[in-house]
Amino acid sequence: LxxxxxxxxxxxxxxxxxxxxxxxxxxxxxxxxxxxxxxxxxxxxxxxxxxxxxxxxxxxxxxxxxxxxxxxxxxxxxxxxxxxxxxxxxQELQGNINQLNFKNEQLQKESQRLSASKNSVDIQPIPREKAVILPKERGRRLGVFVDIRSLWQASRLLQRKVDFEKLLDFIVLDRHLVKAVAYVLTAPESDYSRFIGMLEQKGFQVRVRPLTRFADGSIAGGWSAGLAADVIFLSGKMNLDIVHLVVGDADFSDLLKLVKSKSLRAEASGFAVNAASELSEAADDFLSLGDDVLRSPLPAEDQANS
Incomplete structure (x- = not known):
């Protein structure tokens, strides 16, 4: 920019x-x-x-x-x-970056405080407002963060629609899903209410941000900074053990490395048609998405009508 x-x-x-x-x-x-x-x-x-x-x-x-x-x-x-x-x-991007830096500093201070409390025998740790963790959930608490724009690009290239219920099942397996967040970019001339309602019905918390359209007709916008801020904040607040990103851009590889530095398991998934190779290199595990999470192709006549 x-x-x-x-x-x-x-x-x-x-x-x-x-x-x-x-x-x-x-x-x-x-x-x-x-x-x-x-x-x-x-x-x-x-x-x-x-x-x-x-x-x-x-x-x-x-x-x-x-x-x-x-x-x-x-x-x-x-x-x-x-x-x-x-x-x-x-200015908006700078504000998101400042917010991310602030939350990162808070997380580092809290980590230092917990380390000091752990090493001290006499000092009792200060109670924190966190979710109650059942014994069966320990080590298996999962947070899923989905960049809808990456899935939309892959869907267009593959001429197939994503089944979000199958997508969650494919990722979660036998682990405990704590949080699933979908990040949606909207254009002012389109109605996304049905799509957002479908995501919420499938168990996603939906965050929406409008695209910015310039006088020359070009558009810009993204959720990179906001998604990263949520991952850092929610992984600490909800005691996540595993962070899973459904993305395609190579920029998210730095976020995966940051998650790993917090002693959390960093996973990612994406379609081969638009997923950057840096993601698989940075993640502890990378899942290649395919027919398992796609809807059945429509007949030629129905596809034309759609």
Whole structure:
């Protein structure tokens, strides 16, 4: 985004230079017109006609330059709008990063406090508001975090829809599912209520964030920072033993390494068509998703209607 911002700023500077050049050119043409008008007063009839033709040509050129100047001005305003929109997005991302850093610091302080309490014989640990852990759940408490955009991309490439109930069953197996969170990006012109309701019915907590649309028609947005913040916060609050990410981007490999550094088991899963190889390298275990979590393909006629 910063690189795009610098490109936009460079384009804005170029447009300003072009606008100044056109204005200088217009001023020069105005001076030429004034000179021709003075010569026209003292010239003969033949010369007057010739100079009139030149004058008309200059006027046409001047109108053309004015049109180009207006067009460049509009482009300059559009570039400024895009820069402002990207500035707002950068501020939002910076806020998410600051929130993530704050939660990470809290987690590190709590970890240090627990270590000090464990090593001390006389000091009793301070009670914490955490979920009650049954003996049969120890070592098996699982949290699943699903990036819906990655599944949507794979679904489009495979021309198959994901069965989210099968997806959870495929991941959970005989372990204890504590939390399942789905991260959804929405476009303002679409209705996601049925899809979100279906996810909630399957047992997911759904977090929704709208996409940002810029003046040039491009869109941006993502859940990377928010998903990472949830993983760090919920893994401590809910005493998770296992964190499982259903993602595709290589950026999440750093989050998997961070989870492992907290002495938790870090798992990931994704479809081969869009899952980065860095995920399998960073995770303790990587599950390759396939037909086991996909709906049966529709007949050709039904698929066309769908």
């Amino acid at each position: 910063k690189r795009n911002l610098r490109i936009r700023e460079s384009e804005t500077t170029s447009l300003k230079n072009d606008l100044a050049r056109l204005r200088r050119e217009s001023d020069r043409k105005d001076q030429q017109i004034s000179g021709f008008e003075q010569k026209l007063k003292s010239a003969s009839t033949g010369k007057k006609n010739e100079m009139l033709r030149h004058l008309h040509d200059l006027e046409r050129n001047e109108r053309k330059l004015q049109h180009e100047t207006t067009h460049l001005g509009n482009q300059l305003m559009q570039a400024r709008d895009n820069i402002q929109a990207k500035d707002r997005l950068l």
